[in-house]
Amino acid sequence: MSGLLSCSLTNASVLCSGKLIPYHSQASQPVFGTLHNCSEPCNGAFFSQEQVDILHYSNLVLSCLSIITGCIILFLYLINYCKIKHPEAPIYYIAGLQLVISTMQLISGLYGTFNSMSSTNSSSDSEGLHCDDRYKNHFNESILLQDGGDNPFCLTIFAILYYSFLSILSWWTVITIEWLVTSIKRKQTKKKYLYIISHIAGWSIPIPFLFTAAYLNAVSGSTTEMTCWISRRNESQYQLAFIIIPLSISLTFNSILLLLGFWINCKKGRHRNSLYLSSRNEEVTTPQLARVSIYSVLQLVVMGLLLMCYLHQYWYQRDAEINYLQFIVHKHVSSCYPHATDNHFMFFITAILRVLCFQIMGVVLLLWILRRELLCTCRYRCKYTNNKNNNNNNNNNNNNNNNNLNNLNVSRSLAGEQSLSLLTNTPPRKS
Incomplete structure (x- = not known):
């Protein structure tokens, strides 16, 4: 069976049956299963057209929703720029990065939609950014883009997406570290020192990963995200190195820091106490x-779910591809599509969850920020109105008291003059 599953240029057209399309790979790694010169179509070998449409339109809808929420968060950040301080400020940076990811996802989705609408062949599927129309089968299906580094537009979209994704992980770690240090010391460190260190860590950590992935050409089309993402070539080792490992490290590190911070706060009983120091010293309060x-914690849940989706794909993708090839060989299928197995539905579920995890964090951030901003705004407005009314009442009372005091002084002065006139027999002074 291993000999049958080794695809060469001579027998590629024989083994590339079912949904697979012959493809002359420029890389030495297998493209699909153990095959080097067979690629799945851009809609994927395991997804039906209905499932692809669900992925595509759900991605578009969630991207639009996330962009709207990101714009609202950006507006709130701009009008409250001076009031937002560490450790809350980096959360708004993450919201901006989420806005960039959603925008790139929307551009990729609209790119495929417009190409599909402008296609002259009605049987042609959506030629999205993740598709390579240089290779097509007799169903007029394009292959899933394999060498994404050769496509400048694809490489640009990937660079923006991947850098934003890793920046979210790095800034999340920075937020957790600042939260732990601040909860222990209960005061902010030097602002300039904290600002420089956090920004260096938040923006520079993703750069080595990005350049390494681009140098190895670990970029290909992704049916799930409908855009250019980390390739599954080389037995999905690229996804292991550039997605699963960084995500696992970030999740583990942040989980340890959160548990340590909760344990320290509970041990010292600081969750019941608030600060009594002056706000002029820029102390951090317990509500912050x-x-x-x-x-x-919310970010931990979302990223943990995303990691589970990638682990499921990493563990079962290769086995599913091998079973797919064995099914083709045993059934001698040449042109008809093989029936989906039980594992293929799980791939669709994990794909939906991946799309949801990439987009839902923007909505969660908006709910989190709106709750804070609305409460602060309402409290400020109420406090300002009450203070203004109290000041007006105090001013009126002071004016009345001053008038009464002046009248009293005048009355006393007149009474004194009358008494003096009686004693000296002189007429009193006319007022």
């Missing part, structure tokens, strides 16, 4: 730390 910890 509580809001940051809530955000970190």
